[in-house]
Amino acid sequence: MNMDMLLFELEKDGGKPLYDQLYSGIKEAIITKKIAVGEKLPSKRKLADFLNISQTTIEIAYAQLLAEGYIMSKSRVGYFVEEIDDLPYIQPDTTAFINEQPKKKSFNIDFNPGSIDIDAFPFQTWRKYARDLFDDASKELLLTGEPQGEPALRTEIANYLYQSRGVVCSPEQIVIGSGTEQLLPMILRLFSEDTCFALENPGYPTVHRMFSQYKRKVLPIAVDDEGIVIHALEKTSADVVYITPSHQFPTGAVLSATRRAQALNWAAQSPSRYIIEDDYDSEFRYTGKPIPALQALDRNDKVIYMSTFTKSLMPSLRVAYFVLPPKLLATYNDVFNYYSSTVPRFDQHIVANFMRDGHFSKHLNRMRKVYRKKHDKLTTILENYSSQVKMTGEQAGMHVLLNVQHPLSEQQLQQHANNAGIGIYPLSDYRLDGLLSTQVQFLLGFGGIPVHQIEASIERLMDCWNIPKITLMADNH
Structure with a gap:
């Protein structure tokens, strides 16, 4: 390996310990692929001489990289850069399940399918x-x-x-x-x-x-x-x-x-x-x-x-x-x-x-009523938009699937909703083969939305998508 790759700006009198600076520098170089997978790192002695720091400092930095799986050690041979995609804490995959991703931005209205009702907890x-x-x-x-x-x-x-x-x-x-x-x-x-x-x-x-x-x-x-x-x-x-x-x-x-x-x-x-x-x-x-x-x-x-x-x-x-x-x-x-x-x-x-x-069965019975009320409210409100919006998967759970008839694509509609402060999740995010569906479909979670806010929340979503309410024919009495 070219040693210059490891020529990091180490601040000897900085507030951060040298081993920490070195660990961060090498980790960054591995993540950004500046150091290739399988590449052998210099021995502790060589790197100590090159950077003019103690071998102990390098030993601590290598030990941390080893513990976190960035490098592997072959006995009597040395340290090598590991294949990084296996690391659970590096998630290049943008289609990751919504629940476990840090929220990119907080929404005023969030139809996250993983949310639950937190007001009724005993x-x-x-x-x-x-x-x-x-x-x-x-x-x-x-x-x-x-x-x-x-x-x-x-x-x-x-x-x-x-x-x-x-x-x-x-x-x-x-x-x-x-x-x-x-x-x-x-x-x-x-x-x-x-x-x-x-x-x-x-x-x-x-x-x-x-x-x-x-x-x-x-x-x-x-x-x-x-x-x-x-x-x-x-x-x-x-x-x-x-x-x-x-x-x-x-x-x-x-x-x-x-x-x-x-x-x-x-x-x-x-x-x-x-x-x-x-x-x-x-x-x-x-x-x-x-x-x-x-x-x-x-x-x-x-x-x-x-x-x-x-x-x-x-x-x-x-x-x-x-x-x-x-x-x-x-x-x-x-x-x-x-x-x-x-x-x-x-x-x-x-x-x-x-x-x-x-108490668990009591709690479940109470939550069933809470979610049923939300579910029924949601389905009733969505009926008003049934010329362009169809709902499936509503028999159970805390989310429904919306099929939307719209000239805009799933991504465009999601962007419109996000811009209006509404979190909504396209079905294509959940496809394992990466193929985009021709249908426009969204998961609409209602678990975390208070029942009295459901009507206004759906109306806001439909407004930002320019989907009008169906106007019912007046009674001819």
Whole structure:
């Protein structure tokens, strides 16, 4: 390597330590590709002589770069620049899932599909459970707990899943972790590296990004108004499919009974086939009876069931879980024998006690009413614009899909809305194949908008798109 590349302006009497300046300089050079992937860095001694600083300074800087995955070390050979796209904290991907992206700008009205209603949270009850726990009687909770999560919480989750989703499982099959982003990589490690995964398209870009970060082969499978197209799945070499059957994200389609049977039959055809069922917002369903989880219909132990308390309690709680079929439990125990749970034990017990005493189901019933009211208000207001706007995926969840008839493109309409201080999210952001749709479609999340603001919010959006209200014919009495 040409040493001049590493000739950084080091301020010897600056406020920032030299090792920090050096670390930042090399990191910047790697990110901006000034130093190529696979390039060998100079030895600590050579660089110390060249920059006229101590070897210790360089050692600390290299150690930090190594810890963060910017460089790798080959024993007795030296340090080399790592392939950087695998790093989770560098996100060149602009289609990243809205929830996890830092807000570029704050909007006066935000139809973010990930937002929840924060006004109806039962703080007093929650505070009581927290206060009761932080006490001498809970001393043992200061120590590390069981790796799969607290038995008390796993028992409550197993009971809840049986009553609400028809899922039959024992607490031993449940693993608790801090969010899908932490649990999905664990599930991926239960399968060999050459396993091919199928994902819904459009779908969660975050999930897609996680699969590619772990260098897993991914095939996008089309979704229509009955959910994922199983015939398309059958034509691929995929062994594991990740689906959101109760309320497909982002289209809102519900997997039809026929497709459910087809999916389970597909999985039953080979010992290596499995379905990952993400049941992220099934609690909120507005039309018809609740649909049982796919896991509840499965007779062959082929479904890994995942869910979270993000929508039902709060995103900041960071509690999610998966239920493993008994066959995969042994693999899990082998692979994760060193693992300890990532959710604080106190938080797990607050949730467990809150569930045990019936407050969770009370809270869910209350939130169902809140979201149904918002949902009904939204659908009623949108009727006024039905000459140019059609709505789908409204049976469940906290967002609907808008199909807009308009001379402008999705991007232009989004820009118009953003300029008017309105956050709105085009469906093409969720496509995994990068193809632009000919249709103009947007996700419209209503969870975070107070019910009394829904009418004005929709009117503002339609105004900035120049979509007029339908004028109803006057009664001729």
